[in-house]
Amino acid sequence: xxxxxVNTSPLVFLGSLERLELLRREGREVCIPRAVAxxxxxxxxxxxxxxxxxxxxxMQVRNVADHTAVDLVQATLHRGEAEAIVLAKELQAERLVMxxxxxxxxxxxSGLKTVxxxxxxxxxxxxxxIASLRQEIERLLNLGFRVNPRLITAVLQSAGE
Numbered sequence: 001x002x003x004x005x006v007n008t009s010p011l012v013f014l015g016s017l018e019r020l021e022l023l024r025r026e027g028r029e030v031c032i033p034r035a036v037a038x039x040x041x042x043x044x045x046x047x048x049x050x051x052x053x054x055x056x057x058x059m060q061v062r063n064v065a066d067h068t069a070v071d072l073v074q075a076t077l078h079r080g081e082a083e084a085i086v087l088a089k090e091l092q093a094e095r096l097v098m099x100x101x102x103x104x105x106x107x108x109x110s111g112l113k114t115v116x117x118x119x120x121x122x123x124x125x126x127x128x129x130i131a132s133l134r135q136e137i138e139r140l141l142n143l144g145f146r147v148n149p150r151l152i153t154a155v156l157q158s159a160g161e
Contacts, residue, residue, distance in 0.1 A: 003029040005088040006059075007098035008039045008080045010117045015040075015047030016143050017136060020054055022124045023097065030059045031091065033083035037061045065090055077103050088112050099145075118147065118155050125159045133159040 006023060011032065014020045023030050032040075032055075040051045055061055064070055064086045073082035081103040088096040089110065096107050099116045107114050115123075117140065125133040137152055 002094035003031055003091045004095045004097055005031050005033070005084050005091065005093045006036070007032075007084040007096070007100075007103070008036050009099040010097045010120065011036065011040055011051050012043075012047045013099075013117045013140055013143060013145055014120065015050040016045075017139055018050070019121070019124070019130075019136070020050050022120050022129065024054075024058050025123075025127075028094070030054075031062045031087065031093075032059060033080065033087045034061055034063050035083040036080045039080045062087055062091075073106070077106060081106075085110060085112065117145065118151065122155050122159055125161075132161070134161050 004023065011020070014022060037051070037055065040048050051059070064083050066086055069086045070079075070082045073085055077085070081098065081100060084096060084098060085103070085107050087093075088107070089112065094113065096112045096114045097116070097120065098104055098107065098114060104114045104116070118137070121130065121133055121136050124130045130136055134156060137156070
C-alpha cells in the first residue's frame with residue numbers, strides 16, 4: 001500500500017470543497033503529522049470537522065520519530081510543513097501533498113514527490129470524478145486559495161478546459 005502524507009492547506013481547502021475523499025484513492029494510506037492535525041483543529045470549521053471525521057476512519061494522525069530533523073527543517077519552514085516533510089521521508093511516502101511553494105521546493109530537494117491541491121483536483125478531473133475543474137478552482141479562489149494565474153491556466157489546459 002502506498003502512503004501519502006498531507007499538509008494543512010490541502011486538507012483545509014479540500015475539506016472546504018467537500019472533496020477530502022479525493023485523497024483516499026487507489027488504496028493509498030493517507031497520513032497527517034500531529035502538528036498538521038493540531039493546525040487544522042485550531043479553526044473549528046466545516047473543513048476541520050471533515051478532517052476530524054476522516055481521522056476517525058481512513059486518515060491516520062502519525063507522530064514523527066526524528067524531532068531533530070523537524071527542528072532543522074523548521075528553521076526554514078512552519079512546524080506543520082516541517083513535520084509533513086520529515087514524516088514523508090520516514091514513511092518513504094509515495095507523495096507529499098502540500099501547496100506552499102517554498103515548502104514544495106524544500107521537499108523536492110529532499111527527494112520527495114509533491115502534489116498540491118490543484119494537482120489533486122486535476123487527477124480527479126482526469127478520472128471523471130469532477131465535472132468541471134474550472135468551477136472547482138473558482139470555488140477554491142473564493143475560499144482564499146492563492147495561486148499564480150499562469151498555473152491555473154496550465155492546469156486547465158492539462159484538463160482540456
